[in-house]
Amino acid sequence: MVSLTTCINNLELKNPFILASGIMDEDAGSMKRILQEDAAAVVTKSIGLHERNGHSNPTFLELEHGLLNAMGLPNPGIDSYGSEIKKINNDNGKIIGSIFGSNVEEFEILSEKMQNYGVNALELNLSCPHAKGYGLEIGQDPEEINKIVRAVKQSVSIPIFVKLSPNVNDICMLAKAAEQGGADAIVAINTVKAMKIDIETKRPILANKIGGYSGKAIKPIGIRNVYEIFEAIKIPIIGVGGITKGEDVIEYIMAGASAVQVGSGIYYNGIQIFTQLKEQVIKWMTQNNYQNIKELIGVAHK
Ligand code: DHB
Numbered sequence: 001m002v003s004l005t006t007c008i009n010n011l012e013l014k015n016p017f018i019l020a021s022g023i024m025d026e027d028a029g030s031m032k033r034i035l036q037e038d039a040a041a042v043v044t045k046s047i048g049l050h051e052r053n054g055h056s057n058p059t060f061l062e063l064e065h066g067l068l069n070a071m072g073l074p075n076p077g078i079d080s081y082g083s084e085i086k087k088i089n090n091d092n093g094k095i096i097g098s099i100f101g102s103n104v105e106e107f108e109i110l111s112e113k114m115q116n117y118g119v120n121a122l123e124l125n126l127s128c129p130h131a132k133g134y135g136l137e138i139g140q141d142p143e144e145i146n147k148i149v150r151a152v153k154q155s156v157s158i159p160i161f162v163k164l165s166p167n168v169n170d171i172c173m174l175a176k177a178a179e180q181g182g183a184d185a186i187v188a189i190n191t192v193k194a195m196k197i198d199i200e201t202k203r204p205i206l207a208n209k210i211g212g213y214s215g216k217a218i219k220p221i222g223i224r225n226v227y228e229i230f231e232a233i234k235i236p237i238i239g240v241g242g243i244t245k246g247e248d249v250i251e252y253i254m255a256g257a258s259a260v261q262v263g264s265g266i267y268y269n270g271i272q273i274f275t276q277l278k279e280q281v282i283k284w285m286t287q288n289n290y291q292n293i294k295e296l297i298g299v300a301h302k
Helices: 028-036 078-087 104-117 142-155 171-181 216-232 246-255 264-269 273-287
Strands: 006-008 011-013 017-019 041-043 060-062 067-069 094-099 121-125 160-163 185-188 192-194 211-214 237-240 257-262
Touching (some): 006 257, 017 273, 028 041, 094 104, 104 121, 142 171, 171 185, 185 216, 216 246, 237 246, 257 264, 264 273
Parallel strands (some): 017 041, 041 094, 121 160, 160 185, 185 237
Antiparallel strands (some): 006 011, 060 067
Protein backbone atom coordinates (compact mmCIF):
# COMPACT_ATOMS: atom_id res chain seq x y z
CA MET A 1 0.00 0.00 0.00
CA VAL A 2 1.34 3.40 -1.01
CA SER A 3 0.94 6.24 1.53
CA LEU A 4 0.29 9.71 0.14
CA THR A 5 -0.37 11.50 3.45
CA THR A 6 1.77 14.55 3.98
CA CYS A 7 2.12 17.26 6.61
CA ILE A 8 2.59 21.00 6.23
CA ASN A 9 3.97 21.61 9.69
CA ASN A 10 0.96 20.53 11.79
CA LEU A 11 -1.62 20.58 8.99
CA GLU A 12 -2.18 16.97 7.97
CA LEU A 13 -3.26 16.30 4.40
CA LYS A 14 -4.63 12.98 3.12
CA ASN A 15 -2.57 13.47 -0.04
CA PRO A 16 -0.32 16.24 -1.48
CA PHE A 17 -2.89 17.69 -3.94
CA ILE A 18 -4.32 21.16 -3.23
CA LEU A 19 -6.49 23.42 -5.40
CA ALA A 20 -4.47 26.61 -6.10
CA SER A 21 -5.97 30.03 -5.44
CA GLY A 22 -7.78 31.75 -8.30
CA ILE A 23 -9.52 28.90 -10.07
CA MET A 24 -12.95 27.48 -9.18
CA ASP A 25 -12.69 28.90 -5.69
CA GLU A 26 -14.98 31.92 -5.61
CA ASP A 27 -17.97 30.11 -4.17
CA ALA A 28 -18.68 27.23 -1.85
CA GLY A 29 -20.28 25.05 -4.53
CA SER A 30 -17.18 24.73 -6.70
CA MET A 31 -14.84 24.24 -3.72
CA LYS A 32 -17.10 21.52 -2.33
CA ARG A 33 -17.06 19.86 -5.73
CA ILE A 34 -13.23 19.93 -5.82
CA LEU A 35 -13.05 18.45 -2.31
CA GLN A 36 -15.24 15.58 -3.49
CA GLU A 37 -12.52 14.81 -6.05
CA ASP A 38 -9.14 13.63 -4.76
CA ALA A 39 -7.97 17.08 -3.59
CA ALA A 40 -6.85 17.14 0.05
CA ALA A 41 -7.41 20.89 0.39
CA VAL A 42 -8.64 23.97 -1.47
CA VAL A 43 -7.24 27.49 -1.37
CA THR A 44 -9.92 30.19 -1.67
CA LYS A 45 -9.80 33.08 -4.13
CA SER A 46 -7.70 35.86 -2.60
CA ILE A 47 -10.00 37.96 -0.41
CA GLY A 48 -9.40 41.56 0.63
CA LEU A 49 -11.12 43.98 3.02
CA HIS A 50 -13.54 45.42 0.48
CA GLU A 51 -15.42 44.27 -2.60
CA ARG A 52 -13.50 44.79 -5.88
CA ASN A 53 -14.63 44.30 -9.45
CA GLY A 54 -11.11 43.63 -10.72
CA HIS A 55 -9.65 44.78 -14.03
CA SER A 56 -11.72 45.38 -17.18
CA ASN A 57 -12.00 42.70 -19.85
CA PRO A 58 -10.12 41.08 -21.48
CA THR A 59 -8.68 39.60 -18.29
CA PHE A 60 -7.73 36.13 -19.53
CA LEU A 61 -6.32 34.46 -22.64
CA GLU A 62 -4.94 31.11 -23.60
CA LEU A 63 -1.50 31.20 -25.22
CA GLU A 64 0.37 28.43 -27.02
CA HIS A 65 2.14 27.09 -23.94
CA GLY A 66 0.26 28.58 -21.00
CA LEU A 67 -2.43 30.94 -19.74
CA LEU A 68 -2.21 34.69 -19.25
CA ASN A 69 -4.46 36.52 -16.79
CA ALA A 70 -4.89 39.85 -15.08
CA MET A 71 -8.10 39.47 -13.12
CA GLY A 72 -7.17 42.28 -10.74
CA LEU A 73 -8.17 40.65 -7.45
CA PRO A 74 -11.96 40.62 -7.98
CA ASN A 75 -13.59 39.48 -4.74
CA PRO A 76 -16.70 40.12 -2.63
CA GLY A 77 -14.79 41.49 0.38
CA ILE A 78 -14.09 39.63 3.61
CA ASP A 79 -17.41 40.38 5.33
CA SER A 80 -19.43 38.76 2.53
CA TYR A 81 -17.14 35.76 2.20
CA GLY A 82 -17.84 34.15 5.61
CA SER A 83 -21.15 32.70 4.43
CA GLU A 84 -19.37 30.93 1.51
CA ILE A 85 -16.76 29.35 3.79
CA LYS A 86 -19.40 28.22 6.24
CA LYS A 87 -21.30 26.46 3.42
CA ILE A 88 -18.34 24.21 2.61
CA ASN A 89 -18.55 20.93 4.43
CA ASN A 90 -14.89 20.31 5.04
CA ASP A 91 -15.21 16.72 6.24
CA ASN A 92 -13.64 15.82 2.89
CA GLY A 93 -10.59 18.05 3.19
CA LYS A 94 -9.04 21.25 4.43
CA ILE A 95 -9.82 24.89 3.54
CA ILE A 96 -6.98 27.38 3.19
CA GLY A 97 -8.12 31.01 3.21
CA SER A 98 -6.15 33.26 0.84
CA ILE A 99 -5.97 36.94 1.79
CA PHE A 100 -4.42 40.07 0.32
CA GLY A 101 -3.92 43.45 1.94
CA SER A 102 -1.93 46.62 1.40
CA ASN A 103 -0.44 46.86 4.89
CA VAL A 104 0.08 45.06 8.21
CA GLU A 105 -3.22 46.25 9.70
CA GLU A 106 -5.27 44.95 6.77
CA PHE A 107 -3.59 41.55 6.96
CA GLU A 108 -4.30 41.39 10.72
CA ILE A 109 -8.02 42.12 10.27
CA LEU A 110 -8.36 39.71 7.33
CA SER A 111 -6.54 36.88 9.08
CA GLU A 112 -8.65 37.14 12.24
CA LYS A 113 -11.87 37.14 10.20
CA MET A 114 -10.76 34.18 8.07
CA GLN A 115 -9.82 32.23 11.20
CA ASN A 116 -13.24 32.99 12.73
CA TYR A 117 -14.92 31.64 9.58
CA GLY A 118 -13.27 28.30 10.35
CA VAL A 119 -10.53 27.90 7.73
CA ASN A 120 -7.77 25.41 8.59
CA ALA A 121 -4.86 27.60 7.43
CA LEU A 122 -4.13 30.96 5.82
CA GLU A 123 -2.28 31.75 2.62
CA LEU A 124 -0.91 35.29 2.52
CA ASN A 125 -0.88 36.52 -1.07
CA LEU A 126 2.32 38.55 -1.25
CA SER A 127 2.79 37.91 -4.93
CA CYS A 128 -0.05 38.98 -7.26
CA PRO A 129 1.97 40.53 -10.12
CA HIS A 130 -0.52 43.11 -11.40
CA ALA A 131 -2.58 44.85 -8.68
CA LYS A 132 -1.43 48.28 -7.60
CA GLY A 133 -0.57 48.51 -3.90
CA TYR A 134 -1.01 44.77 -3.27
CA GLY A 135 0.71 41.44 -3.77
CA LEU A 136 4.11 41.71 -5.36
CA GLU A 137 4.35 45.45 -4.70
CA ILE A 138 4.76 44.65 -1.00
CA GLY A 139 5.93 41.06 -1.43
CA GLN A 140 9.36 41.96 -2.80
CA ASP A 141 10.54 43.68 0.38
CA PRO A 142 11.87 41.21 2.97
CA GLU A 143 11.25 43.61 5.86
CA GLU A 144 7.65 44.13 4.83
CA ILE A 145 7.11 40.36 4.50
CA ASN A 146 8.66 39.80 7.91
CA LYS A 147 6.45 42.46 9.54
CA ILE A 148 3.24 41.15 7.96
CA VAL A 149 3.94 37.51 8.83
CA ARG A 150 4.94 38.40 12.39
CA ALA A 151 1.74 40.41 12.90
CA VAL A 152 -0.50 37.70 11.43
CA LYS A 153 1.24 35.07 13.55
CA GLN A 154 0.32 37.06 16.66
CA SER A 155 -3.28 37.48 15.50
CA VAL A 156 -4.20 33.85 14.74
CA SER A 157 -3.38 30.31 15.88
CA ILE A 158 -3.87 28.47 12.55
CA PRO A 159 -0.90 27.74 10.24
CA ILE A 160 0.26 30.56 7.96
CA PHE A 161 1.52 29.93 4.44
CA VAL A 162 3.23 32.67 2.45
CA LYS A 163 2.86 32.68 -1.35
CA LEU A 164 5.84 34.21 -3.09
CA SER A 165 6.50 35.54 -6.56
CA PRO A 166 9.18 34.39 -9.00
CA ASN A 167 9.36 37.98 -10.37
CA VAL A 168 12.13 38.94 -7.94
CA ASN A 169 15.93 38.86 -7.81
CA ASP A 170 16.25 36.58 -4.82
CA ILE A 171 13.21 34.55 -3.76
CA CYS A 172 15.30 32.78 -1.08
CA MET A 173 15.83 36.04 0.79
CA LEU A 174 12.05 36.54 0.85
CA ALA A 175 11.42 32.95 1.95
CA LYS A 176 13.90 33.43 4.81
CA ALA A 177 12.18 36.67 5.86
CA ALA A 178 8.84 34.81 5.97
CA GLU A 179 10.38 31.93 7.94
CA GLN A 180 11.92 34.33 10.45
CA GLY A 181 8.54 36.05 10.80
CA GLY A 182 7.02 32.72 11.86
CA ALA A 183 5.55 31.37 8.60
CA ASP A 184 4.62 27.68 8.70
CA ALA A 185 5.23 27.10 4.97
CA ILE A 186 6.20 28.80 1.74
CA VAL A 187 4.05 28.50 -1.38
CA ALA A 188 6.07 28.89 -4.59
CA ILE A 189 5.41 30.14 -7.21
CA ASN A 190 2.77 32.67 -8.20
CA THR A 191 2.41 33.57 -11.88
CA VAL A 192 5.22 34.98 -14.02
CA LYS A 193 4.78 38.57 -15.28
CA ALA A 194 4.05 38.46 -19.01
CA MET A 195 2.37 40.16 -21.95
CA LYS A 196 0.73 39.32 -25.30
CA ILE A 197 0.50 41.86 -28.13
CA ASP A 198 -2.03 41.54 -30.92
CA ILE A 199 0.03 42.31 -34.02
CA GLU A 200 -3.07 43.34 -36.02
CA THR A 201 -4.22 46.02 -33.58
CA LYS A 202 -0.62 46.60 -32.41
CA ARG A 203 -1.81 46.69 -28.78
CA PRO A 204 -1.43 44.47 -25.72
CA ILE A 205 -4.50 42.21 -25.53
CA LEU A 206 -5.14 42.32 -21.79
CA ALA A 207 -6.94 45.49 -20.69
CA ASN A 208 -4.35 45.72 -17.91
CA LYS A 209 -1.63 45.16 -20.56
CA ILE A 210 0.52 43.07 -18.20
CA GLY A 211 -0.65 39.86 -16.60
CA GLY A 212 0.53 36.68 -14.91
CA TYR A 213 1.56 33.64 -16.95
CA SER A 214 0.67 30.17 -15.66
CA GLY A 215 0.35 26.64 -16.98
CA LYS A 216 2.76 24.14 -18.52
CA ALA A 217 5.38 26.69 -19.62
CA ILE A 218 6.19 27.82 -16.07
CA LYS A 219 6.87 24.41 -14.53
CA PRO A 220 10.68 24.59 -14.90
CA ILE A 221 10.59 28.03 -13.25
CA GLY A 222 8.57 26.64 -10.36
CA ILE A 223 10.91 23.66 -9.98
CA ARG A 224 14.00 25.89 -9.89
CA ASN A 225 12.45 28.18 -7.27
CA VAL A 226 11.33 25.30 -5.03
CA TYR A 227 14.78 23.69 -5.35
CA GLU A 228 16.57 26.88 -4.29
CA ILE A 229 14.13 27.70 -1.47
CA PHE A 230 14.53 24.15 -0.09
CA GLU A 231 18.24 24.82 0.42
CA ALA A 232 17.56 28.19 2.11
CA ILE A 233 14.91 27.37 4.74
CA LYS A 234 13.69 24.60 7.08
CA ILE A 235 9.90 25.05 6.91
CA PRO A 236 7.90 23.03 4.34
CA ILE A 237 7.32 24.22 0.77
CA ILE A 238 4.16 23.85 -1.30
CA GLY A 239 5.10 23.71 -4.99
CA VAL A 240 2.86 25.26 -7.65
CA GLY A 241 3.20 26.06 -11.34
CA GLY A 242 2.45 24.03 -14.46
CA ILE A 243 1.41 20.69 -12.97
CA THR A 244 -0.67 18.59 -15.35
CA LYS A 245 0.51 15.01 -14.70
CA GLY A 246 1.82 12.70 -11.99
CA GLU A 247 5.46 13.05 -13.10
CA ASP A 248 5.22 16.82 -12.54
CA VAL A 249 4.14 16.19 -8.94
CA ILE A 250 7.02 13.77 -8.37
CA GLU A 251 9.43 16.37 -9.82
CA TYR A 252 8.20 19.13 -7.45
CA ILE A 253 8.46 16.76 -4.48
CA MET A 254 11.99 15.73 -5.45
CA ALA A 255 12.87 19.45 -5.69
CA GLY A 256 11.72 19.86 -2.08
CA ALA A 257 7.95 20.35 -2.02
CA SER A 258 5.90 18.60 0.70
CA ALA A 259 2.67 19.21 -1.23
CA VAL A 260 1.60 20.79 -4.53
CA GLN A 261 -1.12 23.10 -5.79
CA VAL A 262 -2.91 22.72 -9.10
CA GLY A 263 -4.58 25.66 -10.90
CA SER A 264 -4.19 25.88 -14.68
CA GLY A 265 -4.12 22.07 -14.85
CA ILE A 266 -7.88 22.20 -14.29
CA TYR A 267 -8.22 24.33 -17.43
CA TYR A 268 -6.43 21.64 -19.46
CA ASN A 269 -7.77 18.45 -17.82
CA GLY A 270 -10.96 19.36 -15.91
CA ILE A 271 -11.47 18.74 -12.20
CA GLN A 272 -10.81 15.05 -12.65
CA ILE A 273 -7.13 16.08 -12.74
CA PHE A 274 -6.92 15.42 -8.99
CA THR A 275 -7.94 11.78 -9.42
CA GLN A 276 -5.63 11.46 -12.45
CA LEU A 277 -2.67 12.85 -10.49
CA LYS A 278 -3.37 10.51 -7.58
CA GLU A 279 -3.49 7.45 -9.83
CA GLN A 280 -0.36 8.50 -11.77
CA VAL A 281 1.65 9.24 -8.61
CA ILE A 282 0.66 5.90 -7.04
CA LYS A 283 1.62 4.11 -10.26
CA TRP A 284 5.02 5.82 -10.41
CA MET A 285 5.72 5.10 -6.73
CA THR A 286 4.71 1.45 -7.08
CA GLN A 287 6.90 0.99 -10.15
CA ASN A 288 9.83 2.67 -8.39
CA ASN A 289 9.40 0.87 -5.05
CA TYR A 290 8.41 3.85 -2.90
CA GLN A 291 5.81 3.19 -0.17
CA ASN A 292 5.64 6.66 1.34
CA ILE A 293 5.55 9.97 -0.53
CA LYS A 294 7.47 11.65 2.32
CA GLU A 295 10.55 9.57 1.36
CA LEU A 296 10.70 11.54 -1.91
CA ILE A 297 10.74 15.07 -0.48
CA GLY A 298 13.95 16.81 -1.56
CA VAL A 299 15.70 13.69 -2.88
CA ALA A 300 17.10 15.69 -5.83
CA HIS A 301 19.40 17.43 -3.32
CA LYS A 302 21.17 14.30 -2.10
C1 DHB B 1 -4.79 37.64 -9.11
C2 DHB B 1 -3.66 37.16 -9.70
C3 DHB B 1 -2.69 36.55 -8.94
O1 DHB B 1 -1.55 36.04 -9.48
C4 DHB B 1 -2.85 36.44 -7.59
O2 DHB B 1 -1.91 35.89 -6.84
C5 DHB B 1 -4.00 36.90 -7.01
C6 DHB B 1 -4.98 37.51 -7.77
C7 DHB B 1 -5.83 38.35 -9.88
O3 DHB B 1 -5.54 38.90 -10.93
O4 DHB B 1 -6.99 38.42 -9.41
